Amino acid sequence: MPRGLRAHARCGRSRGMAGFAELNVPALPDRKVLRGVLEAAARLGYSTVAVNHVIDFKEKKQEIPKPISSSELLPSLPMIPGKLKPIKIVTRLTLVVSDPSHCNVLRATSSNIRLYDIIAVFPKTEKLFHVACTNLDVDLICISVTEKLPFYFRRPPVNMAIDRGIYFEVLYTPAIKDSTMRRYTISNALSLVQICKGKNVILSSAAERPLELRGPYDVANLGLLFGLSESDAKAAVSTNCRAILLHGETRKTACGVVYTMKKPQPVEEEEETLPACKRAKTQV
Amino acid sequence: MVRFKHRYLLCEVVAEDPRYRHCIHERAVTAAAKGALARAHGDYGLACCSIAFTVKYLNAYTGVVLLRCRKDFYRLLWSALPLVTHLESRGQRHPCFFHTLHVGGTIRSCQKFLIQYNRRQLVMLLNSCTNKEERESIQKSLLGCSLQEVEEEQFQSAEEEDDCAETD
Numbered sequence: 001m002p003r004g005l006r007a008h009a010r011c012g013r014s015r016g017m018a019g020f021a022e023l024n025v026p027a028l029p030d031r032k033v034l035r036g037v038l039e040a041a042a043r044l045g046y047s048t049v050a051v052n053h054v055i056d057f058k059e060k061k062q063e064i065p066k067p068i069s070s071s072e073l074l075p076s077l078p079m080i081p082g083k084l085k086p087i088k089i090v091t092r093l094t095l096v097v098s099d100p101s102h103c104n105v106l107r108a109t110s111s112n113i114r115l116y117d118i119i120a121v122f123p124k125t126e127k128l129f130h131v132a133c134t135n136l137d138v139d140l141i142c143i144s145v146t147e148k149l150p151f152y153f154r155r156p157p158v159n160m161a162i163d164r165g166i167y168f169e170v171l172y173t174p175a176i177k178d179s180t181m182r183r184y185t186i187s188n189a190l191s192l193v194q195i196c197k198g199k200n201v202i203l204s205s206a207a208e209r210p211l212e213l214r215g216p217y218d219v220a221n222l223g224l225l226f227g228l229s230e231s232d233a234k235a236a237v238s239t240n241c242r243a244i245l246l247h248g249e250t251r252k253t254a255c256g257v258v259y260t261m262k263k264p265q266p267v268e269e270e271e272e273t274l275p276a277c278k279r280a281k282t283q284v
Numbered sequence: 285m286v287r288f289k290h291r292y293l294l295c296e297v298v299a300e301d302p303r304y305r306h307c308i309h310e311r312a313v314t315a316a317a318k319g320a321l322a323r324a325h326g327d328y329g330l331a332c333c334s335i336a337f338t339v340k341y342l343n344a345y346t347g348v349v350l351l352r353c354r355k356d357f358y359r360l361l362w363s364a365l366p367l368v369t370h371l372e373s374r375g376q377r378h379p380c381f382f383h384t385l386h387v388g389g390t391i392r393s394c395q396k397f398l399i400q401y402n403r404r405q406l407v408m409l410l411n412s413c414t415n416k417e418e419r420e421s422i423q424k425s426l427l428g429c430s431l432q433e434v435e436e437e438q439f440q441s442a443e444e445e446d447d448c449a450e451t452d
Contacts, residue, residue: 040298044383176367179323211300214366215383221362225324 019047020216021241023092023118023140024171024204027051027068033209040210042078042087048241050092050118052206057097066112090245092118094142097128106136118248120169126151133157133166139247140202142169143192145185153195165247167200167240168192172222173212189226198232202240290336291358293387294394295365297347299380305347310339312373313349317365324364332357340391346402348385350394358387 022041028034034051041049051068068091077086093116095105106113106121113119120140123129132141134157141161144150161168170189174181193201203223207213214222216237223233297308314337322330333353341350353361365384370377385401388394406422413419 172366176369182323182367211298211369211379211381214381218362218366218382218384221359221384222366224359224363 019242020045020237021048021050021245022046022204022213022216022237023048023050023202023241023244024052024169024206025049026206026208027053028208036210037207037213038087038089039078040213044213044215046087046216047085048088048090048245050090052092052094052120053116054094054096057095057099066115090117090248092116092120092140094120094122096122096124097132098124100128100131106138114252116248118244119251124150129153130157133161133164137251138166139244139251140167140169142171143188145171145188146174146181147184149188149191153192155195158195162196162200165243167202167244167247168196169202169204170226171206172203172214172219173205173207175222176212176214186225193227198228200240201226201228201232201236202244203233203236288336289355289389290352291355291387291389292340292391292394293351293353293358293362293365294385294398295349295351295382296385297349297371297380298383299347299378306344307373307376307378308342308344308347308349308371309373310342312371313339313342313351316368316371317351317361320367321361321364324367325360329357329360329364333361337361346405348398349382350391355389362387 025034025037025041028037038049038051053065077089093113106119118140119138120142121128121132121136121138122142122144123132124144129141129151132138158168170185170192172185175185176182189201203219203226205213205219219237220230220233223236224230226233228236297305297313299305317337318330318334321333325332335354335357337351337353339349340352341348343349351361362384365382368380368382370379372378386394386397388397406425410419410422413422
């Protein structure tokens with residue numbers, strides 16, 4: 001896919017206010033708990049929640065399951081307070097890769113991978129981190145927060161990832177739970193933020209219980225501890241997440257995403273939401 | 285005369301079991317916030333924020349608390365608040381967390397927001413009713429009582445103390 005098209009995913013940043021999103025709610029086997037977490041997220045004001053399926057290749061051969069559909073999970077979606085709109089539930093797949101051969105799954109075309117909205121990788125070694133940043137067709141790269149960083153981030157791959165519209169994820173729940181984890185989280189996040197200068201970072205929870213979630217504004221402020229500036233921290237829970245969703249959609253379509261929506265006044269029939277200069281890129 | 289500027293953080297204490305809310309005490313909230321501050325920012329952060337730190341308002345029924353701190357250091361306090369995981373009262377730990385609803389410069393602005401927020405909550409309650417009696421009783425309370433008066437009464441004591449000019 002040409003890079004110009006991928007750049008589209010980042011246009012979301014310039015357009016209006018995006019709702020808050022929580023892109024990591026683990027798909028727990030206990031549906032009742034998962035439902036509780038989703039409802040709590042809606043109550044806190046998140047408008048998009050991603051249910052995360054984790055595949056760890058270390059544990060022998062693992063099949064990639066089909067994602068849970070939101071209708072199966074919740075018969076009626078909880079409403080966002082103040083907006084009277086139900087929350088949006090998307091699916092996400094996280095691959096924990098520790099060996100280069102694990103990446104082959106991503107290249108296979110006819111698998112359940114296509115059914116997921118967002119695909120993330122959790123590279124365990126520096127080499128794989130480099131591959132994930134430069135080559136792999138993913139939306140999100142997870143950063144380890146529960147242990148000392150196994151490698152240092154280097155600027156070239158990180159810059160490359162930013163150019164390709166790939167985002168980095170920092171989890172905050174371990175920081176809330178435990179003091180040692182908090183130190184690792186803060187130091188790892190700081191070293192990431194120093195390299196990527198606060199751009200292309202998202203904060204998400206991986207909350208397994210409703211009480212581990214925090215409100216979006218609180219999370220943004222927690223971002224200040226991670227060295228993000230005020231605007232970067234806010235983007236980390238709103239616009240960046242939206243950009244990831246759009247980036248994920250580009251994988252499903254032939255070339256890029258163009259959203260059209262009608263203006264409130266019925267003046268024009270079709271309204272391209274992207275300005276002309278951006279549209280030109282689609283023809284590259 | 286120059287007055288010290290403050291920031292007021294309007295937070296909701298979210299607990300798994302709503303019954304825990306009756307256990308919210310001023311002292312427990314202060315201890316939890318200060319503990320989190322000490323954990324996140326150490327002695328320096330705790331010292332900065334404790335200059336004018338008080339719990340200005342506390343509603344054990346809705347679980348709403350209003351925290352005050354100096355304007356220069358409210359970021360320190362706010363970034364520490366997500367680290368609160370439980371409130372401690374009478375030797376018991378109640379797991380809960382603080383959800384910040386609003387940050388204001390005066391108690392008055394927080395009050396305005398809270399009234400609006402509670403009104404929205406009532407509508408939400410109305411939506412989630414299951415039987416008719418519940419629905420009617422909430423509808424009654426929505427139409428019957430003037431929310432503003434009740435809220436103002438509760439706030440009055442706190443406000444008189446702080447900025448006399450603003451109570452009318």
